[in-house]
Amino acid sequence: MSSIHRAETFPANTPAASQIFTTVLSHGPLTRLEVARRAGLSPAAVTKAVRPLIEAGYLVEDVDETARPALGRPANPVRVDGGRALFIGLKVTGDAVIGVLTDLCCRIRVARHAPLPDREPGSVLASVAELTGTLLAEAGDLGVPVLGLGIAVSGDVERGAGVVRYSPFLEWRDVPLAELAAATTGLPVTVDNDVRALTVAEQWFGAGVGLSDFAVVTVGAGIGCGLVVHGRVVAGAHGVAGEIGHVAVDPAGPPCHCGNRGCVEAIAGDAAIVRRIRESTGVEVADTAEAAALAHQGNAGAREAYARAGEAIGRGIATVANLLGPERVIISGEGLAAYDLFAEQIRDAFAAAAFGTAAQCDVQTRPLPFEEWARGAAATAIQSFIRADDQRQYR
Amino acid sequence: MSSIHRAETFPANTPAASQIFTTVLSHGPLTRLEVARRAGLSPAAVTKAVRPLIEAGYLVEDVDETARPALGRPANPVRVDGGRALFIGLKVTGDAVIGVLTDLCCRIRVARHAPLPDREPGSVLASVAELTGTLLAEAGDLGVPVLGLGIAVSGDVERGAGVVRYSPFLEWRDVPLAELAAATTGLPVTVDNDVRALTVAEQWFGAGVGLSDFAVVTVGAGIGCGLVVHGRVVAGAHGVAGEIGHVAVDPAGPPCHCGNRGCVEAIAGDAAIVRRIRESTGVEVADTAEAAALAHQGNAGAREAYARAGEAIGRGIATVANLLGPERVIISGEGLAAYDLFAEQIRDAFAAAAFGTAAQCDVQTRPLPFEEWARGAAATAIQSFIRADDQRQYR
Numbered sequence: 001m002s003s004i005h006r007a008e009t010f011p012a013n014t015p016a017a018s019q020i021f022t023t024v025l026s027h028g029p030l031t032r033l034e035v036a037r038r039a040g041l042s043p044a045a046v047t048k049a050v051r052p053l054i055e056a057g058y059l060v061e062d063v064d065e066t067a068r069p070a071l072g073r074p075a076n077p078v079r080v081d082g083g084r085a086l087f088i089g090l091k092v093t094g095d096a097v098i099g100v101l102t103d104l105c106c107r108i109r110v111a112r113h114a115p116l117p118d119r120e121p122g123s124v125l126a127s128v129a130e131l132t133g134t135l136l137a138e139a140g141d142l143g144v145p146v147l148g149l150g151i152a153v154s155g156d157v158e159r160g161a162g163v164v165r166y167s168p169f170l171e172w173r174d175v176p177l178a179e180l181a182a183a184t185t186g187l188p189v190t191v192d193n194d195v196r197a198l199t200v201a202e203q204w205f206g207a208g209v210g211l212s213d214f215a216v217v218t219v220g221a222g223i224g225c226g227l228v229v230h231g232r233v234v235a236g237a238h239g240v241a242g243e244i245g246h247v248a249v250d251p252a253g254p255p256c257h258c259g260n261r262g263c264v265e266a267i268a269g270d271a272a273i274v275r276r277i278r279e280s281t282g283v284e285v286a287d288t289a290e291a292a293a294l295a296h297q298g299n300a301g302a303r304e305a306y307a308r309a310g311e312a313i314g315r316g317i318a319t320v321a322n323l324l325g326p327e328r329v330i331i332s333g334e335g336l337a338a339y340d341l342f343a344e345q346i347r348d349a350f351a352a353a354a355f356g357t358a359a360q361c362d363v364q365t366r367p368l369p370f371e372e373w374a375r376g377a378a379a380t381a382i383q384s385f386i387r388a389d390d391q392r393q394y395r
Numbered sequence: 396m397s398s399i400h401r402a403e404t405f406p407a408n409t410p411a412a413s414q415i416f417t418t419v420l421s422h423g424p425l426t427r428l429e430v431a432r433r434a435g436l437s438p439a440a441v442t443k444a445v446r447p448l449i450e451a452g453y454l455v456e457d458v459d460e461t462a463r464p465a466l467g468r469p470a471n472p473v474r475v476d477g478g479r480a481l482f483i484g485l486k487v488t489g490d491a492v493i494g495v496l497t498d499l500c501c502r503i504r505v506a507r508h509a510p511l512p513d514r515e516p517g518s519v520l521a522s523v524a525e526l527t528g529t530l531l532a533e534a535g536d537l538g539v540p541v542l543g544l545g546i547a548v549s550g551d552v553e554r555g556a557g558v559v560r561y562s563p564f565l566e567w568r569d570v571p572l573a574e575l576a577a578a579t580t581g582l583p584v585t586v587d588n589d590v591r592a593l594t595v596a597e598q599w600f601g602a603g604v605g606l607s608d609f610a611v612v613t614v615g616a617g618i619g620c621g622l623v624v625h626g627r628v629v630a631g632a633h634g635v636a637g638e639i640g641h642v643a644v645d646p647a648g649p650p651c652h653c654g655n656r657g658c659v660e661a662i663a664g665d666a667a668i669v670r671r672i673r674e675s676t677g678v679e680v681a682d683t684a685e686a687a688a689l690a691h692q693g694n695a696g697a698r699e700a701y702a703r704a705g706e707a708i709g710r711g712i713a714t715v716a717n718l719l720g721p722e723r724v725i726i727s728g729e730g731l732a733a734y735d736l737f738a739e740q741i742r743d744a745f746a747a748a749a750f751g752t753a754a755q756c757d758v759q760t761r762p763l764p765f766e767e768w769a770r771g772a773a774a775t776a777i778q779s780f781i782r783a784d785d786q787r788q789y790r
Binding site: 015040156165166213225227229230231232234235236237238239240241242243244246247248249250251252258259260315318319320321322323324325326327352353355356357358360361 | 620641720750
């Protein structure tokens with residue numbers, strides 16, 4: 001594996017400096033005064049924190065001589081120099097690892113994927129190493145250092161420890177993925193839950209920019225949820241958070257792999273929809289593509305399965321709204337491919353179950369391909385890099 | 396009404412200064428270094444913020460000459476001078492207004508209550524004025540100024556606007572209670588949802604001290620929930636948050652006053668338990684006291700109603716844990732009087748529905764009489780006073 005990456009630390013070792021950089025990253029170019037206002041800090045603190053970031057090349061100032069006051073604080077806007085550093089983000093799916101090479105602004109420069117022969121940790125690690133090698137070679141061609149690797153995995157992930165505690169989808173328990181991947185790739189590694197990673201990308205660069213409270217709900221093989229409350233992604237005191245898929249909406253509902261009954265995922269996950277259609281119609285649909293095709297042909301049983309799924313998702317979203325009152329809920333995930341089959345039921349069930357003004361929450365859909373999830377993983381690596389004091393990455 | 400209160404502003408007009416004061420309030424006495432560590436601020440910032448607070452008498456330094464270094468930062472611990480100011484907290488219940496006069500440390504000095512002839516806004520306002528007058532007179536005897544009034548009301552309350560948007564219990568819609576009470580009493584008024592107010596008191600002085608993520612779940616006439624995420628009480632972008640009572644746990648469950656079916660409150664609220672027992676046993680129990688007595692006598696139908704209620708509450712708490720992963724859930728409320736009748740079902744339903752490590756959440760009970768809810772209202776008034784920049788109170 002080529003190894004042009006090198007140990008480099010971010011010259012901002014206070015929470016305020018990280019916050020200033022993140023503010024410029026999401027909202028820049030901004031003048032120092034605008035940064036101060038948005039970050040709730042004093043202009044003096046911003047000016048002081050910006051200086052070493054400019055010196056190290058992470059921020060650049062767009063010099064406009066006409067805007068420079070004769071005395072005092074520079075009035076030129078500052079922005080992040082995306083080309084200063086590169087990051088790798090990987091999303092582990094059931095049959096492949098999707099990888100992206102992004103710049104410091106989390107813009108995708110290269111996207112690649114590597115097949116997964118099976119879901120054993122060793123196999124996934126081999127694909128991670130292969131894909132990382134490919135992307136490092138691409139970075140070498142660009143002549144820019146790669147400063148971190150983010151890996152997004154579904155399930156209960158303890159980011160601080162870098163451990164996948166439990167991933168039902170991968171059938172993993174207590175896999176120290178960050179440590180293993182750091183040893184294999186030589187890069188600082190951040191491991192996070194895939195939906196939380198996507199949520200970080202939405203918060204910094206997507207439909208969550210400027211919102212202090214929002215949720216990302218993903219529909220597909222699993223039903224996931226990333227929550228931002230008071231401007232920060234919720235991680236949970238014990239590693240579990242955002243498990244909308246395991247909110248039980250019907251005690252008489254179908255059994256769930258978690259051992260409970262009537263979970264949103266047990267009604268609205270891909271496998272649940274396929275199973276329901278097989279049972280009610282007798283048609284042996286192989287996957288969601290066939291399931292959706294049958295529903296689109298007007299098959300009543302297939303349509304009912306999607307309607308039930310939509311109702312469960314809508315009730316789950318209403319539960320999030322009733323408990324947290326987010327400004328916006330962003331629905332995404334590969335399940336959006338069949339969105340027309342349950343959009344109405346999601347809306348109706350949400351409206352019926354939302355309490356009072358919680359119904360004012362802006363529920364919107366946003367298709368995000370797997371590359372965007374990988375980009376989310378890169379965003380977590382950038383986050384770890386600029387908040388190195390959090391010690392949330394393995395080296 | 397005697398009027399010894401006077402306009403006074405808190406000499407800490409930055410978020411950092413408010414945070415420093417709150418840290419000393421919850422954890423003091425603390426040295427400046429300890430405050431800096433806990434608040435994540437620089438010792439210099441703490442030293443600078445503490446000075447005017449000491450000068451104005453809100454903080455005091457316990458002088459110990461042996462601890463004073465010859466040079467540098469004073470090593471003496473600082474603490475809040477509780478006797479420096481008084482606050483009034485009121486909790487509106489169905490048949491009375493419960494009031495407390497507290498000091499700046501939210502210690503109850505006097506507790507009084509005023510009966511409510513009915514739940515009309517005018518009647519409640521008259522009782523609020525009467526009770527405030529009584530407590531102001533008590534404060535006059537103590538010779539200490541009253542700097543704020545907090546009122547806690549159940550339902551959807553927009554604290555920033557001082558408006559009770561919707562209180563099903565009081566049958567109020569859009570009542571500008573803060574403005575009305577400020578005009579009547581002459582005090583700066585903070586109005587908040589009662590469970591959120593109780594949660595502030597638990598965060599600062601109760602079972603939530605030192606926790607960044609916890610929930611308070613109250614059982615009784617309503618089923619409520621206060622959530623603290625990332626160290627702050629969740630208020631909801633549109634005013635609604637913590638509505639665990641309207642988390643729907645059974646689509647085939649009984650209708651709820653909110654228009655939905657199978658809400659936790661429609662199964663586990665006082666009225667729901669009484670109704671269920673009447674229907675299943677034919678015994679016309681008048682209230683929860685009679686309902687609990689019947690269950691304690693071993694009546695199977697009554698016991699089943701409590702068991703169902705416990706199951707619904709346990710599922711609601713598991714939903715909170717699955718979405719937010721709090722460190723602790725504190726169960727309180729007048730419904731705890733019958734806790735032995737459903738404690739087991741709450742525990743079992745929680746354990747069954749909690750996903751993965753979310754089950755590690757510490758679920759505990761804590762009886763808090765109505766005076767503690769009124770104390771919560773006083774805590775919101777103290778909060779508004781020390782965070783006057785939030786403009787969350789009416790003057």
